[in-house]
Each structure stands twice: as C-alpha cells, then as structure tokens.
Amino acid sequence: MTKIMMITKEGEAFLARIQEISGEAITACDQCGTCSGSCPMASEMDITPSEMIRKTQMGQQDVLSTKAMWLCAACFACTVRCPRGIDLSKIAEALRQISLRQAVDHxxxxxxxxxxxxRLPQIALVGAMRKFTS
Ligand code: SF4
Ligand code: SF4
Incomplete structure (x- = not known):
C-alpha cells in the first residue's frame, strides 16, 4: 500500500518561509530528478538536490542539518535544465540563511x-565567508 505523506502546519510555515526568501515556486517541482543528474556536486552531497527540494516541499526541517545546501556551488547547471524553471541555488541559499539565522555555524x-x-585556496575561504554573510 502506498504511504501518503502529509505536511504539518509547522512544515507549511517552513515551506512558506523558504518560498518567500528564495522567490522560487518550490511546490512546482515534480521530482523529475534532472537537477540531481546535472549537479557536479551531487556525489559529495548527503542528499541529492532533488531530495533537498522534496524535503523542503514537505516542510521537513531536518533538511537544515544536511550538507547538501552548503555544497551547492550555485553553478546553475540544474537551473538551466529544470523543466519547471526552478533555481535550486536560490533554495539552497534560503536554507543556508535560515540555518545561519539560527546561529548554527557550518x-x-x-x-x-x-x-x-x-594551503586552502583563497577562493574557498571567500566562498565560505560569502555563505556566512549572504
Ligand atoms: S529538475 Fe526541477 S522539477 Fe526536476 S526535480 Fe529538480 S527542481 Fe524538481
Ligand atoms: S546550482 Fe547547486 S544544486 Fe544546482 S547543479 Fe549547481 S551545485 Fe548542484
């Protein structure tokens, strides 16, 4: 029997907040998986980009404790291929902002x-700091 997943009121508020910050139509995602197949960072992520958006769609706030949003390099490979016109990098950025506002440093x-x-490349430090101050 198929298990139907329901979003909680708290989850709805979380989803609405991420939609507001990112400006992206998160509920339009149909989980085609194109983003995950296009992402150069997916192999390093603990959840795939499409799982990141699915968790956000379902208001699952444990998405904030995953590595994926921090590893998104905003390369837009997923953005240009998404059949729903969703910019996942903006969603990752919104998730990072929520996390940073909770004062949880990555x-x-x-x-x-x-x-x-x-030995760290300077650009890595600049990239990390930009994620702190976005
Ligand atoms: S490519 Fe777009 S529609 Fe497909 S899973 Fe990724 S975000 Fe959703
Ligand atoms: S923008 Fe982020 S999620 Fe999308 S392909 Fe690039 S690294 Fe992956």
Missing part, C-alpha cells in the same frame, strides 16, 4: 589547523 575557520588553512 564552518569554524579558526578551528581549521594553521597548516591546512595556509
């Missing part, structure tokens, strides 16, 4: 050992 730059910090 990267503790001071906690990276000095030798590794010295």
């Amino acid at each position: 990267i503790d730059i001071a906690g990276i050992p000095a030798p590794e910090r010295a």
Whole structure:
C-alpha cells in the first residue's frame, strides 16, 4: 500500500518561509530528478538536490542539518535544465540563511589547523565567508 505523506502546519510555515526568501515556486517541482543528474556536486552531497527540494516541499526541517545546501556551488547547471524553471541555488541559499539565522555555524575557520588553512585556496575561504554573510 502506498504511504501518503502529509505536511504539518509547522512544515507549511517552513515551506512558506523558504518560498518567500528564495522567490522560487518550490511546490512546482515534480521530482523529475534532472537537477540531481546535472549537479557536479551531487556525489559529495548527503542528499541529492532533488531530495533537498522534496524535503523542503514537505516542510521537513531536518533538511537544515544536511550538507547538501552548503555544497551547492550555485553553478546553475540544474537551473538551466529544470523543466519547471526552478533555481535550486536560490533554495539552497534560503536554507543556508535560515540555518545561519539560527546561529548554527557550518564552518569554524579558526578551528581549521594553521597548516591546512595556509594551503586552502583563497577562493574557498571567500566562498565560505560569502555563505556566512549572504
Ligand atoms: S529538475 Fe526541477 S522539477 Fe526536476 S526535480 Fe529538480 S527542481 Fe524538481
Ligand atoms: S546550482 Fe547547486 S544544486 Fe544546482 S547543479 Fe549547481 S551545485 Fe548542484
């Protein structure tokens, strides 16, 4: 028997907030999976881009504790291919903003050992800081 998933009131509020911040029609996603198949970062993510949007659609706030939203490089490979015209990078950005507003830091730059910090490409640090200040 097929299990029907229901969204809770709290989940609806979460979805509405992400839609408001991102400006994206999240409920228009039909889970075709094109984004996951196009994403150059998908192999490093703990959930795929299409799972990220599905969890958001269902108001599942545990999406905030996944790595995927932090690994989205805003490359737009998914955006240009999405048959529903959804820009997933904006959704990832909205999820990061919600997470950051909860004061949950993803990267503790001071906690990276000095030798590794010295070897890090500058662009990686700039990218990380932009995600802090978006
Ligand atoms: S490509 Fe677009 S419609 Fe398809 S799963 Fe990804 S976000 Fe949804
Ligand atoms: S914009 Fe983000 S989710 Fe979309 S393909 Fe690029 S890295 Fe993946």
